[in-house]
Amino acid sequence: MNTIRSFVSPRTEADRERRRIAVMCLPYFVLATFGAFLPLGMLARMSVSESQFSNEGFSLSAWELLLTEPVYREIAWNTLWFATATTLFSVAVAVAISHALAKYQLPFRRWIVAMVSFPIALPGIVVGFMIVVLFGRTGLLTNAVAFFTGENPIDLAVALTVGGLFLGYSFSLIPRATMVLRGTFAEINEDAEEAAKSLGASPLLTFRYVTLPQVWPGIVAAFVLTFRTALAIFGTVLVLPALNVATLRINLEIQSLGFNLATASAIGLIYFVFIFVFTFGGVKLIDNESLKI
Amino acid sequence: MSEVTLDSLTKRYDEEVAVDGIDLTVRDGEVLGVIGPSGCGKTTTLRTIAGFETPTEGRVLFDDDDVTHVPPEDRNVGLVFQSYALFNNMSVLDNVAFGLKMQGVDKEERRDRANELLELVGIGEHAEKDPRQLSGGQQQRVGLARALAIEPRILLLDEPMTGLDAKLKKRLEEEIGSLLDELNVTTLYVTHDQEEAMVMCDRIAVLNDGRIEQIGTPAEIYERPANAFVADFVGTSNAVSATIEDGRMDLGFATYDIDDIPETAEGTAIVRPGDFRVGEGDIEGVVRDRYYLGDRVRARIELPNGDLVTVALDPSTENARTGDTVSLVLDPSGVHVLRSE
Numbered sequence: 001m002n003t004i005r006s007f008v009s010p011r012t013e014a015d016r017e018r019r020r021i022a023v024m025c026l027p028y029f030v031l032a033t034f035g036a037f038l039p040l041g042m043l044a045r046m047s048v049s050e051s052q053f054s055n056e057g058f059s060l061s062a063w064e065l066l067l068t069e070p071v072y073r074e075i076a077w078n079t080l081w082f083a084t085a086t087t088l089f090s091v092a093v094a095v096a097i098s099h100a101l102a103k104y105q106l107p108f109r110r111w112i113v114a115m116v117s118f119p120i121a122l123p124g125i126v127v128g129f130m131i132v133v134l135f136g137r138t139g140l141l142t143n144a145v146a147f148f149t150g151e152n153p154i155d156l157a158v159a160l161t162v163g164g165l166f167l168g169y170s171f172s173l174i175p176r177a178t179m180v181l182r183g184t185f186a187e188i189n190e191d192a193e194e195a196a197k198s199l200g201a202s203p204l205l206t207f208r209y210v211t212l213p214q215v216w217p218g219i220v221a222a223f224v225l226t227f228r229t230a231l232a233i234f235g236t237v238l239v240l241p242a243l244n245v246a247t248l249r250i251n252l253e254i255q256s257l258g259f260n261l262a263t264a265s266a267i268g269l270i271y272f273v274f275i276f277v278f279t280f281g282g283v284k285l286i287d288n289e290s291l292k293i
Numbered sequence: 294m295s296e297v298t299l300d301s302l303t304k305r306y307d308e309e310v311a312v313d314g315i316d317l318t319v320r321d322g323e324v325l326g327v328i329g330p331s332g333c334g335k336t337t338t339l340r341t342i343a344g345f346e347t348p349t350e351g352r353v354l355f356d357d358d359d360v361t362h363v364p365p366e367d368r369n370v371g372l373v374f375q376s377y378a379l380f381n382n383m384s385v386l387d388n389v390a391f392g393l394k395m396q397g398v399d400k401e402e403r404r405d406r407a408n409e410l411l412e413l414v415g416i417g418e419h420a421e422k423d424p425r426q427l428s429g430g431q432q433q434r435v436g437l438a439r440a441l442a443i444e445p446r447i448l449l450l451d452e453p454m455t456g457l458d459a460k461l462k463k464r465l466e467e468e469i470g471s472l473l474d475e476l477n478v479t480t481l482y483v484t485h486d487q488e489e490a491m492v493m494c495d496r497i498a499v500l501n502d503g504r505i506e507q508i509g510t511p512a513e514i515y516e517r518p519a520n521a522f523v524a525d526f527v528g529t530s531n532a533v534s535a536t537i538e539d540g541r542m543d544l545g546f547a548t549y550d551i552d553d554i555p556e557t558a559e560g561t562a563i564v565r566p567g568d569f570r571v572g573e574g575d576i577e578g579v580v581r582d583r584y585y586l587g588d589r590v591r592a593r594i595e596l597p598n599g600d601l602v603t604v605a606l607d608p609s610t611e612n613a614r615t616g617d618t619v620s621l622v623l624d625p626s627g628v629h630v631l632r633s634e
Contacts (some may be wrong), residue, residue, distance in 0.1 A: 191378035197365040198343055199371040199392030199443055213382035
């Protein structure tokens with residue numbers, strides 16, 4: 001009762017602050033309720049439904065299928081290793097780009113920033129198409145290399161291989177990691193870097209002992225964000241289906257393999273729980289002040 | 294330690310000249326202060342010696358070694374920053390030992406030497422702490438110990454006291470001053486605070502617009518400024534038009550015998566506030582304003598010809614109030630005459 005009264009007519013600054021916070025958070029909770037909590041509840045219900053087309057009865061057959069069928073273990077493994085590999089590569093490239101942008105007076109700096117960031121705006125499906133246009137059998141780069149080496153373009157085309165998919169993922173992930181890291185690199189204590197150099201540290205050792213510890217939380221944040229994005233990429237893998245990953249499989253379960261809503265829901269739930277736990281762990285790691293390398 | 298020489302050093306950024314043909318020698322074991330207004334080229338000079346700026350023209354010599362194009366990590370220069378620039382991911386001890394680690398000194402020895410230096414700067418008990426747990430003054434001591442640990446050829450201090458409170462600053466001035474004397478380290482001390490430079494430095498170079506206006510001991514700079522800029526920048530001064538004829542100096546409001554400029558000349562007399570005192574003198578003036586500064590009172594007095602002069606009064610004996618007419622005595626021995634070009 002008191003809580004309601006202090007909300008309606010707050011008397012202290014603390015009450016007013018609580019009310020402001022509640023008002024500011026309200027749109028998020030409304031959105032989260034209808035956009036996340038309810039659909040997740042529906043997914044959970046659907047994953048144990050006996051009926052294929054409606055939420056009726058109770059059956060754990062979809063979960064049993066996920067645990068026993070080797071193809072789902074393979075999908076989980078593919079999803080994890082591929083997201084990890086593309087994330088590590090993308091974050092490494094982003095570290096170099098962000099470092100260069102923060103550290104040096106580069107010519108055409110604005111152009112470089114625009115070029116690096118614009119792939120964020122491209123749908124995954126377009127990225128996949130670009131890879132085909134560049135690295136497919138009739139691709140521009142494939143035929144250019146074939147022209148200079150005398151090889152057959154069909155042998156050189158990588159668009160529909162795991163390598164092509166890797167390029168497609170990286171094309172989307174590098175800008176995301178760079179955007180996160182640019183902020184981190186902009187706040188580097190350059191005096192500390194110069195102090196290290198004056199004490200005899202080479203540029204590489206300065207980076208190792210002084211720069212890297214400063215940007216480490218940013219790198220972890222970039223890894224968390226980029227890894228989550230990598231797990232969620234769908235359009236690119238739809239165009240370049242070189243590897244069976246979770247998002248592609250959900251699509252297959254719903255469309256090509258019949259209307260397997262229970263199995264698709266179970267995969268979706270595992271996917272959500274994994275990302276939630278991973279994000280929570282990542283945020284905890286970033287918040288940990290004793291984080292040192 | 295080394296003697297450090299800047300030979301016709303020039304640094305330009307596009308069209309802007311930051312340092313304009315400086316010739317400067319920091320003698321072995323000397324503490325040389327560099328003072329000047331903001332943007333005069335102090336920090337650029339320091340950064341060029343450290344190797345973080347490459348001069349557009351001229352050379353940097355450590356003894357006879359030309360280090361103009363040697364990278365910073367190979368110069369063996371100790372740098373102390375205004376911002377402290379400590380490594381917050383390391384303990385205080387590891388900060389001080391960092392340079393020794395880069396030199397390949399083994400762990401045991403570098404710990405011993407770092408501990409020694411921390412004791413020397415008076416913060417031995419904080420060795421294992423995170424630098425962020427220390428006060429500003431303590432952090433600056435860590436910065437100093439870290440720079441000294443590598444036994445640098447020259448120690449460069451870039452406004453090390455800026456940002457510290459007045460009392461701490463005074464204490465650090467004394468401590469660091471005596472430490473530098475004791476260790477006999479060749480030091481370049483950049484500051485905008487002339488009083489700090491006078492306390493800390495054996496000689497002072499006054500910079501303006503990238504050029505050196507004067508180099509000399511603190512007393513020379515203060516008492517015998519080379520030009521109007523130095524006179525105006527260092528301390529408070531009254532610039533009074535003067536005519537010298539046959540050993541007599543006519544200031545317009547009074548005439549004095551002086552010894553050191555015998556010939557006829559037109560010029561500007563630099564009269565420091567302390568050269569005046571209230572007494573039975575032949576200069577009459579009206580006190581226009583006065584500021585109590587604790588150990589002295591600074592007053593501005595209007596002379597009969599309309600000129601305003603700043604005068605330092607002893608608050609215990611000279612209690613002139615605003616609006617009072619006072620009689621001033623000028624000690625001509627402290628007056629320095631700048632002859633017109």
